[in-house]
Amino acid sequence: MNSDDNPISNDPFALIDPQLWLITSASQNRRSGLIATFVTKASIVPDCPRFVIGLARQHETCRLLEESGTCVLHLFSQEKCEWVEKFGVPSGAKIDKFAQIDIQTLKTGAPVLSDAICAFDCQVERNWETGDRILFLLQVVESKMLNPGTPLRFTEMWNTASTELCQKLSFLLVRDQQIDRQAIMKWREASE
Ligand SMILES: Cc1cc2nc3c(=O)[nH]c(=O)nc-3n(C[C@H](O)[C@H](O)[C@H](O)COP(=O)(O)O)c2cc1C
Incomplete structure (x- = not known):
């Protein structure tokens, strides 16, 4: 196939294949967790x-992370x-996503999923509003290897997920893109 005929090859964003992270937080008697790709190691200093x-x-x-800071x-x-x-x-506002999942805790007390490959227990050092996202700078207070394994990346997940799950994720992506677009525009107008 001529590379001009392949729409993927013309999209530089398609080259990005992030790892999938599971982020958990808890506050008072509430707890939740989500899948995230917006996670970046932000220090090269082993002790920081x-x-x-x-x-x-x-x-x-x-919301739970803002409340608890962990x-x-x-x-x-x-x-x-x-x-x-x-x-x-789903949103963890109405359901407990942790049913039948083995949980432990480290220093901060936020939920740790025992079947993950590894866990970084973190405290918020600072945060910034950017319109669609709040950026949190996190200090790792404890890290732990839990199980052997290779971290799952987006492409591997997408290529092995059921058609039904891909349809659900595509629907949610379009919904979140609309919410995020409006939030970015509003933030930009307010920043001018
Ligand atoms: C592959 C994938 C990547 C995602 N990346 C992020 C992300 O980086 N940041 C974010 O806020 N939400 C992200 N989400 C959306 C949340 O995981 C999702 O909306 C979740 O259900 C929110 O749950 P909660 O309301 O219980 O926190 C992603 C979802 C998927 C499927």
């Missing part, structure tokens, strides 16, 4: 580990791909 994450304000996990970042393998549907589709 940091991450930056971007969460949309409408998500329950974001969260846990997890990497997980293809064997736990059911977590994408469990944590990345």
Whole structure:
């Protein structure tokens, strides 16, 4: 096929294949977790580990993180791909996503999923409003290897997910894009 005929090859964003993270947080007697791709290691200093994450304000996990100032970042393998549907589709505002999931805690007390590959227990150092996302700078207060495995990336998840799940995720993506577009425009107008 001529590369001009392939629409994917003309889209530089299609080259980005992020790892899927599961971020959990809890406050008072509430807890939730979500799937995120906006997670970046933000320090090269071994004794000052940091991450930056971007969460949309409408998500329950974001509200809990703002309230508690703590969260846990997890990497997980293809064997736990059911977590994408469990944590990345519904809102934890109305349901408990942790039913039948083995939980432990580290220093902050935020929920740690025992079947993940690893967990980074974090405290918020600072946050910034950017319109569609709140960016949180996180200090890692404890990190732990939990199980062997290769972290799941978006493309692997997408290529192995059921047609039904891909349809659900596509629907939610379009919905969230509309919410985010409006939030970005509003923020830009207010910043001018
Ligand atoms: C592949 C994938 C990547 C996602 N990345 C992010 C992200 O980086 N930031 C974010 O706020 N939401 C992201 N989401 C959306 C949340 O995971 C999803 O809306 C979740 O159901 C929110 O749950 P909560 O309301 O219980 O917090 C992503 C979802 C999927 C499926």
